[in-house]
Amino acid sequence: MPDLNDNLLNEKKSRTDRGFQLVEFVDLYGKQCSVQQSSLALCDKPGTGAIWIGVDKDRMHLNRNQVEQVVSYLGKWLEDGVMFDA
Numbered sequence: 449m450p451d452l453n454d455n456l457l458n459e460k461k462s463r464t465d466r467g468f469q470l471v472e473f474v475d476l477y478g479k480q481c482s483v484q485q486s487s488l489a490l491c492d493k494p495g496t497g498a499i500w501i502g503v504d505k506d507r508m509h510l511n512r513n514q515v516e517q518v519v520s521y522l523g524k525w526l527e528d529g530v531m532f533d534a
């Protein structure tokens with residue numbers, strides 16, 4: 449059974465061959481995961497318009513608005529233990 453008190457396991461910060469930031473880690477079930485800046489040209493500065501996040505080989509591609517919405521749910525969950533008020 450996973451340890452629910454673990455921090456990001458085996459966290460590794462690096463850059464891709466094209467210079468985009470990449471954070472790799474292992475989730476509670478031992479799956480390799482990552483968060484990476486996307487090269488998608490949505491903003492003036494490459495790497496700021498979208499990110500890749502999730503289990504490697506099956507990641508989500510989220511734009512800034514989607515990340516903001518997910519962060520709001522996660523923040524509420526961290527504060528109150530729920531993602532939204534019923």
